[in-house]
Amino acid sequence: MEYISTRGSAPALDFAGATLAGLASDGGLYLPREWPRFTEAEIAAMAGLPYAELAARIMLPFVEGSLTHERLLELTRAAYGRFSHRAVTPLKQLDEQNWLLELFHGPTLAFKDVALQLLGLLFEEFLGRSEQNLTIVGATSGDTGSAAIDAVAGRAKIDIFMLHPKGRVSDVQRRQMTTVLAPNVHNVAIEGTFDDAQAMVKRMFNDPGMTGRFNIGAVNSINWARLMAQVVYYFAAGLQLGAPHRPVAFSVPTGNFGDVFAGYVAAKMGLPIARLIVATNVNDILHRALSTGDYSAGEVTPTAAPSMDIQVSSNFERLLFDVGGRDGKALAAQMGTFEASKAMQLTNAQREGAAQLFSSARADANDMSRAIRWGWEEAGELLDPHTAIGLHAARTSGIAREIPVVTLATAHPAKFRDAVERATGQRPPLPSRVGDLFEREERCAELPCDYGAIADYVAAHAVPRAG
Numbered sequence: 511m512e513y514i515s516t517r518g519s520a521p522a523l524d525f526a527g528a529t530l531a532g533l534a535s536d537g538g539l540y541l542p543r544e545w546p547r548f549t550e551a552e553i554a555a556m557a558g559l560p561y562a563e564l565a566a567r568i569m570l571p572f573v574e575g576s577l578t579h580e581r582l583l584e585l586t587r588a589a590y591g592r593f594s595h596r597a598v599t600p601l602k603q604l605d606e607q608n609w610l611l612e613l614f615h616g617p618t619l620a621f622k623d624v625a626l627q628l629l630g631l632l633f634e635e636f637l638g639r640s641e642q643n644l645t646i647v648g649a650t651s652g653d654t655g656s657a658a659i660d661a662v663a664g665r666a667k668i669d670i671f672m673l674h675p676k677g678r679v680s681d682v683q684r685r686q687m688t689t690v691l692a693p694n695v696h697n698v699a700i701e702g703t704f705d706d707a708q709a710m711v712k713r714m715f716n717d718p719g720m721t722g723r724f725n726i727g728a729v730n731s732i733n734w735a736r737l738m739a740q741v742v743y744y745f746a747a748g749l750q751l752g753a754p755h756r757p758v759a760f761s762v763p764t765g766n767f768g769d770v771f772a773g774y775v776a777a778k779m780g781l782p783i784a785r786l787i788v789a790t791n792v793n794d795i796l797h798r799a800l801s802t803g804d805y806s807a808g809e810v811t812p813t814a815a816p817s818m819d820i821q822v823s824s825n826f827e828r829l830l831f832d833v834g835g836r837d838g839k840a841l842a843a844q845m846g847t848f849e850a851s852k853a854m855q856l857t858n859a860q861r862e863g864a865a866q867l868f869s870s871a872r873a874d875a876n877d878m879s880r881a882i883r884w885g886w887e888e889a890g891e892l893l894d895p896h897t898a899i900g901l902h903a904a905r906t907s908g909i910a911r912e913i914p915v916v917t918l919a920t921a922h923p924a925k926f927r928d929a930v931e932r933a934t935g936q937r938p939p940l941p942s943r944v945g946d947l948f949e950r951e952e953r954c955a956e957l958p959c960d961y962g963a964i965a966d967y968v969a970a971h972a973v974p975r976a977g
């Protein structure tokens with residue numbers, strides 16, 4: 511499979527190249543040149559496969575040319591062998607219509623493990639074939655950082671620099687990053703918001719002074735391989751609820767638009783998806799964009815669901831490209847407008863294309879607390895704040911009763927136990943797999959939100975490009 515940039519001028523790459531590059535050199539994001547599509551019979555034949563086998567089957571068309579089916583299956587078995595639940599992403603029924611897809615059984619308790627455990631192995635695989643080292647630079651609102659660090663800690667030929675907004679991630683999230691003392695892990699707390707941190711990372715990808723000296727790679731969901739791995743659990747849930755013969759809707763707690771875009775890819779590949787509900791908190795740029803066509807960033811408001819405290823959703827660009835006729839030049843101009851003014855209008859084609867599959871909803875702090883309480887009192891489940899926002903959107907969506915609605919449970923409730931305790935009076939215990947997190951030593955640099963300071967720090971600690 512060949513990968514092309516959403517902005518039309520970066521060179522096309524194969525899967526290994528797109529995985530190691532992350533962001534395209536023209537500032538765009540990589541997407542496969544075309545969507546592979548399974549027939550109904552092929553989808554029906556996937557029912558009942560163990561997760562790792564399903565994953566290899568779904569992903570094979572995307573990795574062709576870079577990995578054999580055999581090798582891919584070895585990697586998915588290794589990645590998903592580290593999950594604490596046999597089903598990897600178990601599905602639970604909440605009431606007649608609503609289901610919960612639990613994506614938090616990986617090592618760091620959030621859905622990002624599903625993709626990053628595999629991505630760590632893919633990096634190692636592709637670097638092993640070259641002379642290159644990889645310098646991963648990422649920004650996190652909490653969960654990406656811990657999941658990425660767990661996935662690459664101690665791996666050969668990789669350094670990871672993870673920027674988080676100081677004081678804006680939960681204690682559990684911070685400790686899951688800062689207590690990993692492997693020498694290739696570099697945590698940086700910056701004075702600023704997640705969007706500030708992400709802007710620093712984007713700038714570094716476009717800074718020839720850095721990209722010329724270091725082989726810089728991404729673990730944020732701008733990396734195509736992450737989205738690819740997330741497509742699998744949409745199929746896993748759909749198959750359990752009757753696909754390909756019965757449509758299913760999904761409600762997705764959304765920040766950077768990566769997870770819900772994977773649902774869009776699943777639909778493109780033939781999974782019958784009735785609707786994808788984009789659930790946001792009060793940082794609702796995506797809700798506004800999808801409901802009115804106005805994509806304009808406001809100030810970030812910190813909430814109890816920090817992984818969704820985002821005003822600029824990188825992966826939305828992928829959707830705009832695909833539903834807008836895949837015109838890289840036009841999209842580059844549109845994104846240029848947005849980058850200059852923090853505002854743009856969707857075209858009619860983009861709005862209509864998105865509306866065919868997506869709807870959206872916004873939940874404030876009260877909606878979230880009520881959904882956590884409903885989950886506990888009516889279904890006996892403790893929900894984390896992100897998941898609760900998804901459930902609120904699912905329960906207010908008005909989707910026909912015969913269509914099951916699956917809310918993606920993106921984090922374990924123990925990861926955000928203060929908010930869960932406030933809503934329910936129950937304090938979810940930390941699962942034993944995270945161990946003695948609160949006794950371990952922490953290590954973290956603190957830097958101002960200043961590009962020069964951050965670039966100097968990375969340059970001082972990374973391994974330069976070979977040759």
Ligand SMILES: *Cc1c(COP(=O)(O)O)cnc(C)c1O
Pocket residue numbers: 620621622653654731763764765766767768769770817818896897920921
């Ligand atoms: C990252 C994250 C999200 C948002 O996912 P995107 O792919 O960025 O839209 C939602 N919930 C949790 C718990 C997360 O960690």
